[in-house]
Amino acid sequence: MQNQGLFEEQQEMPTPMGFFSTFPPNNITSCPPLGCHQSLKAFNIAAPHHHHALPTETLLSSLSSPKHREHLASDFGGPRLLSLQRSSANLCKKNGVDDHLGVSAMKMKRIKARRKVREPRFCFKTMSEVDVLDDGYKWRKYGQKVVKNTQHPRSYYRCTQDNCRVKKRVERLAEDPRMVITTYEGRHVHSPSHDLDDSQPSDSQLNNFFW
């Protein structure tokens, strides 16, 4: 069942520290899921004990530039970070080998293979009126889906940078539409390219390491 999947996910936890080394452990406190459990299941995201709450400042400081932080923190009464958690990949375990395939079949196979690979994920909730938070990267929407038992659609985005396969998805919490859940998957292989402002490059670069 799903438990099985989650278990495997936890076992395949090779180098998940990338995301969280930016967040000192002493800043992490345990957090009541606050209805998040369902969401996590929907996201196919790992077990509750990978689930942490962080001070708002921690998230804000992890954004790519002061400008973005300001953007996040300022309007709408200040989006409040409610929770944050990560998960790692569940890896492909099946490897069929069949050579005589049509072109489209091969194409499909490649897609499937790619689909199997789950990059490390990490998601957080914020209180925000805008769905897509400006994190300094440029995203292209590639899908939208209505998920069961929710009135708000989930949107799927991919990083526009070549060779960068980072994805994120955005949805509003069914229980409280004022809250936005953003889930990142994968790691950028580049610096935040979008709208390079007057922030210190070192700052952006540093944070890029974690995003």
Added chain:
DNA sequence: CGTTTTTGACCGGCGC
């Protein structure tokens, strides 16, 4: 006219 969004189709995984 290049890029992004929209949106229905399609696919695989999972439960029954």
Added chain:
DNA sequence: GCGCCGGTCAAAAACG
């Protein structure tokens, strides 16, 4: 095996 569901594709539309 079938149907449901989430995630992705890709053609067409919209956008700047």
